[in-house]
Every structure is written in C-alpha cells, then in structure tokens.
Amino acid sequence: MKAVQRVVVRVDASTEMGMGHLMRCLSLARDLADDGANVFFLLRSHAARLTSLIEGEGHSVRLLPDPDRRPDAPEADGTAYAPWLPTTWQKDAGQTLDAIDRIGTVDWLIVDHYALDARWERMQRKCAPRILAIDDLADRNHDCDILLDQNLVLDMEHRYRGHLPPTCRPLLGPAYALLRREFARQRESLTERSGKVGRILVCYGGSDPGNETAKALSAIKSLSLPWLAVDVAIGLSNPHADSISDLCREMPLAELHRGADNMAELMTRADLAIGAGGVMSWERCCLALPTIAVDIADNQTGALTALAGCGAAAYLGSAGSVTVDQVAGTLRSMLDDPARTRAMGQAARALVDGLGTSRVRKAMRSLDSV
Secondary structure, three states: OOOOOEEEEEEOOEOOOEOHHHHHHHHHHHHHHHOOOEEEEEEEHHHHHHHHHHHHOOOEEEEEOOOOOOOOOHHHHOOOOHHHOOOOHHHHHHHHHHHHHHHOOOOEEEEEOOOOOHHHHHHHOOOOOEEEEEOOOOOOOOOOOEEEEOOOOOOHHHOOOOOOOOOOEEEEOHHHOOOOHHHHHHHHOOOOOOOOOOEEEEEOOOOOOOOHHHHHHHHHHHOOOOOOEEEEEEOOOOOOHHHHHHHHHOOOOEEEEEOOOOHHHHHHHOOEEEEOOOHHHHHHHHOOOOEEEEEOOHHHHHHHHHHHHOOOOEEEEEHHHOOHHHHHHHHHHHHOOHHHHHHHHHHHHOOOOOOHHHHHHHHHHHHHOO
C-alpha cells in the first residue's frame, strides 16, 4: 500500500458547532502526516483564530472568505445544518475548488461538516480523486469513497442504507474512533480501576455555551465532601471562564485547567468523569473512565443512549432538562457503589482501543493501491 501524499481537510469550528469536528480531523491529520502526507486545512474565515492551533501541529491552513451577510434562508437548501455555513453550499464548493486548485494535485479530500452533502462532494470530484466523509447523522446523501462514523448507535449497519454510493466503503463504530496517539499510550500503562472515586474530571468540551460545567460543580459542591478532588477542564473560548474559576476557588481540591492539552493524562488520573458526548465519549472509553453524561446537542443523543444501554455510561438526558440535583444524586449513587462504577469503566474500555486513527489511515492507503 502506498502512502497518501497530499490531503485537504474541509472542516469548521465555532461556539455553535463546537471543537469536536476539528479535533478529530487533527487526530487523523497527525497520523497521516507521520506517514509522510502533507495536510492542508480549509476553514471559513470565522474560524481564523484556530489557525495557530492547526499550524502548531505542522499543517497548512487556507481560509475561505466569509460574505458580508449570511444568505436570507440558507436552510432552504435542504440540509438541517445549512445555517452552520455563512454562505450557500454552492459558494462553499466553488471556494473549496479554487483553494484546492491553488494547492495543487491532491490524493484525498476529507470533509467533516454537517452542512455539506453529496452535492458538494460531487463538485469536488473535479479535483479530488478520493473523498472521505466523516458523519454522525445519517440524515443526507454522500458521494464519497469512505464514509466514517465512529459512533456507537443502534442499528449502525443499516442507518446509512440508501445514503451512499455502492462503491463506498463504510467504516462504522468506535473501533474507528479518531483519537490522538497519547490515548493509546496512556491505555497501555493504565492500571485497573477499583471503582472507588477520589478524583473527578469535569469537562464539557471546548465551548460549553450552556455552562454545564457550573451545573456539575454545583452538584459536586452540594455533596459537601472536602476530600473529593476535582479537575475542571474548559476551552480557551469558554464564555463562562470567570464564574467557573470563582466556583473552583470555593472548593478545596478543585483545579481549573484552561485550554488543557493533556486530556489523556487528566482522564487517566480521574476515577470518574462528568461531561457531554461527542469525541470525548470515545476518549473516556479508551481509558476505561466511568462517566456521568448529558447531551449538549441533538446529535449526541444516539451514541449516549447506546453507551448507557451497554453499561458504559450513566446518561441523564439533554442538558437543558437535567438539574443540579439529578447530577448530584447520580454522583452520590456512584460514590456509594464502587462495583457499579468499576463495571461501567470495564464496559467502556471494551469499546475503544485507541487504534482507530491508524485503521482509517490504512483504509485510505488500501484504496489508493487499487
């Protein structure tokens, strides 16, 4: 199998859409780059602040210019997430083609964007011989060579039926979870968890616009357990950083981590996590970390329901309807039942081994050799 030489990644990030799409693409890009590929990221200009993060990983960035005003009714183009684009999908497709033309010949185009579908992908065939589409929703058609959905969802094998071309190779389930290599390394040295909880990790991703972090901290504080240590991880763009910092100061063993780049380490030393779904679900599973979870977006519901169904998480429901008392009650029950907490971690560990990124890279290389 020959190595992939040049890859373009079309992805965005914002407070609304979160950082998960970008972070999983960065994980795959790092693996491809280590295998010799040059990776170019295409983002809308509203994500320009993330350029340094991507370039710091050794990749190039091209920004697609945003219009002065958003189209009047972008949702009319047929995709539920059309408002995630500040322009039409046709304009985005044209700008992407122009950017790729300036980059030069590419081997693969990776697209991870809920607002883009088969129509956009079909236009990219002019310059991209291979396309990898990353999706979680199964709500639209794709014109791609590989479809990656790393989530655990009921009836996974059939949910993309009718949405993919017959030649497409689907990569489905958390065996293909795009995790950074440090998670696999931490897993190798992970000692078996006893189920006793002395340290909790609270993390709701990079933005947490609803401030679920504060809700979790209030729940922990209400239990009045001064011996319980808490790590609180928030993104640099978290709009509630000051109030969260104030809450942490009121708790004797709480430590705030802003823009933490050592999440694998924080998860390894924790005994229990409180957080949302998304990419972090698979990071926690990889490290056998029991979790109290809420969904902060509709697209997280299916995976969290499936995780709860196989005993790998305690899923409380949608963030907006979950109260401080519910979080506190679930936390108290897990503190009082180490056997349950231990079993939850073991169930999570069985789902993800941390090698999904390399499996995806190998799948891409196998198609290139055909």
